[in-house]
Amino acid sequence: MQVITREQLIEKAVSLLAANTVSCVLGWSRGEFDYDVSPAVFRSEEEVRRNFVWNDFCGANMSKYLISKASGVDGKILVFLKPCDTYSFNQLLTEHKFDREKVYVVAVPCDGMADFRLIKKVCGEGIISIDSEDAILKVKTLYSDSPISVPLTDVLAERCKNCKSKKHVAYDELLGEDGNVLESGRFDEVKKLEAMTAEERFEFWQNELSRCIRCNACRDVCPACTCEKCVFNNPSSGVENKAAANSFEEKLFHIIRAFHVAGRCTDCGECSRVCPQNIPLHLLNRKFIKDINEFYGEYQAGEEIGLRAPLTDYTTEDIEPCEIFHRRDTDA
Amino acid sequence: MRKCSLSEINSVFAEISKSMTLYLPVDGSDGSSAFSQWTEGVKWSESLNTTKSPKDFFFPQTEDLMAFKTSGKNIELTDIRKESEDFVVFGVRACDVRSFDILDRVFLSEPCDSYYATRREHSVIISVACSHPSETCFCTSFGISPENPDGDISAWKTDTEVYFSPNTEKGALLMDKLSSVTEECSDEAVVKQKEEISKICSRLPNSKVDTNTFGGGKTAELFDSPLWDKLSEACLGCGTCTFVCPTCQCYDIKDFNTGNGVIRYRCWDSCMYSEFTKMAHGNNRLTQKERFRQRFMHKLVYFPENNDGIFGCVGCGRCLAKCPISMNIVKVMKKFGGEKSEK
Numbered sequence: 134m135q136v137i138t139r140e141q142l143i144e145k146a147v148s149l150l151a152a153n154t155v156s157c158v159l160g161w162s163r164g165e166f167d168y169d170v171s172p173a174v175f176r177s178e179e180e181v182r183r184n185f186v187w188n189d190f191c192g193a194n195m196s197k198y199l200i201s202k203a204s205g206v207d208g209k210i211l212v213f214l215k216p217c218d219t220y221s222f223n224q225l226l227t228e229h230k231f232d233r234e235k236v237y238v239v240a241v242p243c244d245g246m247a248d249f250r251l252i253k254k255v256c257g258e259g260i261i262s263i264d265s266e267d268a269i270l271k272v273k274t275l276y277s278d279s280p281i282s283v284p285l286t287d288v289l290a291e292r293c294k295n296c297k298s299k300k301h302v303a304y305d306e307l308l309g310e311d312g313n314v315l316e317s318g319r320f321d322e323v324k325k326l327e328a329m330t331a332e333e334r335f336e337f338w339q340n341e342l343s344r345c346i347r348c349n350a351c352r353d354v355c356p357a358c359t360c361e362k363c364v365f366n367n368p369s370s371g372v373e374n375k376a377a378a379n380s381f382e383e384k385l386f387h388i389i390r391a392f393h394v395a396g397r398c399t400d401c402g403e404c405s406r407v408c409p410q411n412i413p414l415h416l417l418n419r420k421f422i423k424d425i426n427e428f429y430g431e432y433q434a435g436e437e438i439g440l441r442a443p444l445t446d447y448t449t450e451d452i453e454p455c456e457i458f459h460r461r462d463t464d465a
Numbered sequence: 466m467r468k469c470s471l472s473e474i475n476s477v478f479a480e481i482s483k484s485m486t487l488y489l490p491v492d493g494s495d496g497s498s499a500f501s502q503w504t505e506g507v508k509w510s511e512s513l514n515t516t517k518s519p520k521d522f523f524f525p526q527t528e529d530l531m532a533f534k535t536s537g538k539n540i541e542l543t544d545i546r547k548e549s550e551d552f553v554v555f556g557v558r559a560c561d562v563r564s565f566d567i568l569d570r571v572f573l574s575e576p577c578d579s580y581y582a583t584r585r586e587h588s589v590i591i592s593v594a595c596s597h598p599s600e601t602c603f604c605t606s607f608g609i610s611p612e613n614p615d616g617d618i619s620a621w622k623t624d625t626e627v628y629f630s631p632n633t634e635k636g637a638l639l640m641d642k643l644s645s646v647t648e649e650c651s652d653e654a655v656v657k658q659k660e661e662i663s664k665i666c667s668r669l670p671n672s673k674v675d676t677n678t679f680g681g682g683k684t685a686e687l688f689d690s691p692l693w694d695k696l697s698e699a700c701l702g703c704g705t706c707t708f709v710c711p712t713c714q715c716y717d718i719k720d721f722n723t724g725n726g727v728i729r730y731r732c733w734d735s736c737m738y739s740e741f742t743k744m745a746h747g748n749n750r751l752t753q754k755e756r757f758r759q760r761f762m763h764k765l766v767y768f769p770e771n772n773d774g775i776f777g778c779v780g781c782g783r784c785l786a787k788c789p790i791s792m793n794i795v796k797v798m799k800k801f802g803g804e805k806s807e808k
């Protein structure tokens with residue numbers, strides 16, 4: 134259960150619509166079940182009251198939708214952002230992806246979102262309803278007579294277990310109280326990978342990436358992937374591929390993407406959330422983040438609007454490339 | 466009807482593997498399952514469905530079609546197909562078995578796709594009934610019975626036994642080979658399981674999904690509906706739905722320059738992609754709404770129109786489980802009124 138309730142968000146949206154502060158609302162819409170929430174634009178009080186949801190399954194980060202949804206609106210669009218979403222919001226503004234004036238941001242505190250895949254692992258198939266009370270999920274399934282109780286902490290999404298910040302870095306209005314930047318264990322898994330031999334690491338990624346079906350969901354959801362025409366969708370690029378022709382191409386896509394978002398990836402975790410093959414893409418991005426932190430000093434993409442990422446900036450303190458080679462040759 | 470005890474199922478797998486390559490659903494390190502080759506020690510997954518459908522066996526995600534080489538003014542053409550050998554796919558669910566019929570209608574109609582046809586001919590399908598359907602399943606809306614799956618052999622798994630019953634000549638031939646590892650039995654347990662499955666099916670939340678607002682001849686009525694705007698507004702155009710779908714059948718053919726020749730290959734394509742069927746004049750569907758509409762109109766209107774009323778969806782629920790924005794064919798059908806009223 135979230136500290137801020139669905140009713141509070143609905144009242145906020147309705148009052149901003151009534152006051153003409155905003156003309157529409159970007160948020161999460163009810164599905165067929167309790168967990169299959171879809172992003173949606175709500176255009177009237179009636180729509181908001183009927184379909185708006187706020188529950189433990191509102192993982193979808195709305196900031197990228199502002200690129201397409203903010204431009205056409207009369208007046209402003211209201212968007213609800215969780216703490217991690219606000220980093221993407223700032224990063225997108227840094228890259229001039231939409232007009233800040235068209236957007237009204239209401240910041241929503243977040244207690245962490247559930248990963249439905251983990252709930253299925255615990256409760257099995259046939260989940261027909263999930264109620265949430267005081268951080269306990271009550272899961273009803275077709276195959277158990279009474280609801281199964283699952284603590285939210287047991288089924289938190291990976292990015293929420295390792296939440297980097299409960300602090301909102303952008304908003305026009307805040308609901309409830311803001312949190313702090315957190316010490317998280319988000320680099321622990323990266324450290325394990327770094328401790329492996331090159332062969333072990335190769336095998337790890339080979340096993341993970343060989344499951345990739347090149348659906349491109351990771352790219353399409355990513356707030357850092359905003360090129361109008363991705364090189365992988367461009368028939369004239371020579372590398373357009375809808376399916377990996379071989380195991381090299383499979384890795385190529387991911388390596389190119391990781392490099393392309395390096396320094397701009399806020400570690401929002403959307404890529405890993407949407408991957409149908411459960412590939413831990415966040416580990417690739419976090420390796421880049423960790424390296425940037427170590428080479429250039431702590432840097433968090435999206436912390437402020439207009440920050441120059443270390444990789445697109447030059448200072449005389451910058452690490453010498455030879456040191457990086459040296460580290461590679463001695464460590465791995 | 467014949468059976469073997471569940472604890473002895475590996476002897477059945479071993480027996481099949483003596484003469485043919487056997488594939489079955491196996492759990493991966495991430496906890497989801499995929500069809501993999503059986504060898505000694507490989508365990509049959511308990512999962513209901515694989516993430517990727519078994520259409521890969523007949524219509525692989527990528528496949529080399531032929532090779533060219535030019536020398537002077539000559540083009541040398543090589544057929545680079547590998548000889549097909551007989552293989553068995555075990556553990557296919559009723560929805561996925563039906564998807565093969567749908568693909569057959571596309572690939573085996575004239576001009577017949579010989580790459581696909583060869584693989585179909587060399588396969589033996591052993592289906593398994595679904596004792597625990599998921600909330601995402603709605604195969605019954607398309608007249609599929611999860612308790613009575615088709616295939617060359619149908620199988621039922623209980624807590625202690627696996628039961629087999631052949632449906633085709635191919636299936637009967639394979640059953641003969643399994644006579645030493647299976648025994649003749651009554652169908653009592655199977656009848657009981659079928660009853661249980663039917664009962665569960667009637668309680669499935671999606672069992673009321675109704676196809677009656679769709680079908681051939683509905684293009685004019687549905688194509689310009691304003692509902693498509695809302696349904697498609699958050700679609701990422703990622704194509705996950707098409708790549709996990711057992712019945713999505715679109716592909717692209719491309720040439721790959723190897724440096725000393727050309728390999729012509731085919732790979733899955735998706736109507737959700739902006740560059741799909743791009744032609745000299747540009748693209749025929751310019752917005753994501755048009756692409757999104759195509760996927761559902763194809764399955765629910767155009768396909769039945771050209772295929773004796775058969776729908777192009779088997780209700781496997783994969784797109785329900787995997788779409789990053791949780792938009793899917795059930796939501797589309799219900800929005801258009803495709804829901805049976807409570808009785």
Ligand code: SF4
Binds near residue numbers: 354397401415
């Ligand atoms: S790469 Fe992944 S974590 Fe980084 S911004 Fe993109 S979606 Fe978010």
Ligand code: SF4
Binds near residue numbers: 344351409
């Ligand atoms: S979402 Fe997953 S399966 Fe799809 S392209 Fe990305 S890594 Fe591959």
Ligand code: SF4
Binds near residue numbers: 737787792
């Ligand atoms: S419907 Fe879902 S899975 Fe399909 S392309 Fe759109 S966002 Fe991707």
Ligand code: SF4
Binds near residue numbers: 709713784
């Ligand atoms: S459209 Fe969805 S439910 Fe229907 S067959 Fe394809 S993946 Fe399965």
